[in-house]
Amino acid sequence: MRRTAAALATVLTAGLAAGVPPAAAAEPSTCGTPADHQIADVQGSGTASPLTGRTVRVEGIVTADFQRPDQLKGFFIQDPTPDRDPRTSDGLFVYSTEEVAPGDRVLVTGTAVEYNGLTELSPVSAVDVCGTGRIAPARVRLPLRDGVDAPGVPPLERYEGMLLRFGQRLTATEVYRLGRYGEVTVSAGGRLFQPTDGHGSTQAGNDARRLLVDDGSNVQNPDTIPYTDPRVLRIGDSAYGLTGVLGHGFGEYRLEPTRTVRFAATDPRPEKPRHVGGDVRVASFNTLNWFTTLNRRGADTAEEQERQLTKLAAALKGLDADVVGLMEVENNGDTAVRAIVDRLNRDAGAATYAWVRHPYPGTDEIHVALIYRPAKVTPVGAARSAQDPVFDRPPLVQTFRPASGGTAFTMIVNHFKSKGCGGATGPDRDQGDGQGCYNARRVAQAEAIGALAAESENPLVVGDLNAYTAEDPVKVLTGAGLVSQTQRFVRPGERYSYVFDGQSGELDHALAGGSLSRRVTGATIWHVNSDEPVFLDYNTEYNPPRFYRPDAFRSSDHDPVLLGLDLR
Incomplete structure (x- = not known):
């Protein structure tokens, strides 16, 4: 028999008339009809219910109510008299919109099923409210x-x-x-x-x-x-x-x-990057598919493109670097990189920034790019690249000298093969060592870059290497005599530039040759992107408009890396 709140009031009145104590009448220890199973019997000690497909009757206290149409359309109950087996749960989900409230004691009849890995009762034929109770959280x-x-x-x-x-x-x-x-x-x-x-x-x-x-x-x-x-x-x-x-x-x-969750701001936003010193500042930044061609890999509309460019410009202005290596720029000649430079110059003044023309950008949809401040550094010689077929996105190599005179250095901008497994065969397949697919390709790319650095003046290898710090490609580069500057200057807890599947890591690197390393005054990773939720980015689909800001935060999915060099 179903007992509603009104029925309980009748029971209470009758109980008082018969001389039954109010607590016993209003809060019975069990429902009138006995359960035929405990909740632990339905849950069992495995991942699936041993009673799947059977109709059961269980008794429990409602611990959580998610019955609205925009919720789970059900409620959770828990046995107030649990068994003593630590392997069996004493809670259960009831897929039903029969009105209940947390604290109700209920007798539920329904079919035990597994739905998306959750043991639940569905369909439910009866929900009888027969008292109240309390469950303390485990x-x-x-x-x-x-x-x-x-x-x-x-x-x-x-x-x-x-x-x-x-x-x-x-x-x-x-x-x-x-x-x-x-x-x-x-x-x-x-x-x-x-x-x-x-x-x-x-x-x-x-x-x-x-x-x-x-x-x-x-x-x-x-x-x-x-x-x-x-x-x-x-x-x-x-x-x-x-x-x-x-x-x-x-x-x-x-x-x-079931209670409001309050997060403390234990990772406050860094409004500007840490001070790195030096008389020349150098950065590396993955732009997350900056495309001037709409509806490809970047913005779908002119509005999104403007929002994206505004955020990228804010990040670059915040870095305040004299030379910046860029990744994931559309490979359409100089059009996409020119658009970035034009926006920066619109805000900072004509000819404040210039770009280096890539001599061999490859055939991938994206390529690496290089922008700089002519007032601070001067290109030395022509830009170079590598036509080695091992590169999906060939590097961009340019030597610079401080405009006021000083020691020259060579930027080697990279974007190694990603960890995605599409088309991977042989040694490029996932080897089960945590390094993902195409690790062999990335190792070969690192070997080629190491050789290129060996013949360059004061090399500085930067970019998205798609390899974490302890992986083979980075070991190849450090084995070639290059020194990780983030390893030198960034504390371990802050040494990450990307988050994937809830795990932070450093995909974006800056490694200097031995002589140049001694001239590095500081390095930092500016955490404006990887820690931020994606609904803050430039996209308009799915993103509530009230969250968009024309600032650096979530301008990309990678954090930029910044270095200071003393080249005097």
Whole structure:
């Protein structure tokens, strides 16, 4: 028999008339009809319910309500009399919009099923509200204790459907899907670093430290983006006491908060790069597909293109560098790079910046480019490149001398083959060592650049090498006598320029020959992009207009690298 709130009032009145104490009448210890299974029986000790396809009747306390059409269309319940098996969860999702509220004691009849990896009751034939109760959240810490679950069962499975509280500090380590799905990934012990970036992490260790925090909804592009008021969440911000129920969907366990999550600004925005000194400043910047041709790899519309160019110009002005190597510029002659220079000169004054014409840009849709300030440096000789077929995007090589006189140096601008696996064969296939596809190609490219640097005057190798610090291509370059300047000057916790799958790492490098290295006065990575959510970028689709700003933040997906040189 279904008991609504009105029915409970009738029971209470009858109970008082019969002399039954109010607490016993209003808050019975069990529902009138007994459950035929405990929630732990439905969950089982594996990843799937042992009762899949069977109709069951369970009793529990409602711990979370996500019944609205823009939410999960259901609610979570938890057994107030759990079993003593640590392998079996005592919580369960009920796919039903029968009205309930947190704290209700309910008797639910429905079919046990697995949906997107989540054990739930669906369809549901009856939801009887028969009292009230309270469930205290289980206190857990990441990483979870090993040795509890059966082999092959993920550690979080033991808590699926349960109300949890993480009492430790958890740090935002991925915000890529924040605007699109309302998701943020947090991790214990600070942000996660790529295992091949030399920070001592492992993939298994990273996976054990991470947790996906959702917004209780499967809706794409939610009207209200979580954690954006009064400021937008950045990777590196942190929260304490995350509390919610643990669900599962789209291949991941996900915490659906039941209390407001408040992130502290523990990674404040760097409004300007750190001081690097020197009399000549040099930078490297991946522009994230700056195209003047619309609807290709960059902007789709003239409005987006203007927004993109405005942000790129803001980043370049913020760097205030005298020479900048650029990656992912459209390979359409000088048109795309000229547009950048024209915008900078419009704001800074005519002829403030110029560009170096690439003598052999290759046939890829994108190429590397080089801009500079003629008042600060003067090109020495003609620009060079390499026609070695190992390069998908040939390097750009140019020697400069300070305009006021001093030591010359040679910029070697690169964009190595990406880690994507399209078309990879033989040694270019993923070797399972964490370096992704085409590592053999990148190694060969690094060897060619090392040889090119050896015959150049005071070489400075910069660019997106698509290789993290502890990977083979970077080792090849350092083995050739080049010295990483970010390794010298940037603290380990800040030594990253890109975030992929919630793991930070350094793809963008600056390596100097031995003699030039002694003239480097400082180096920094300006974190204006990798820590920021993508809905701040220039795109108009999916991005709420109120978040766009004509500033450097999320001007790209890579952070720029900046160096100071003492060439006097």
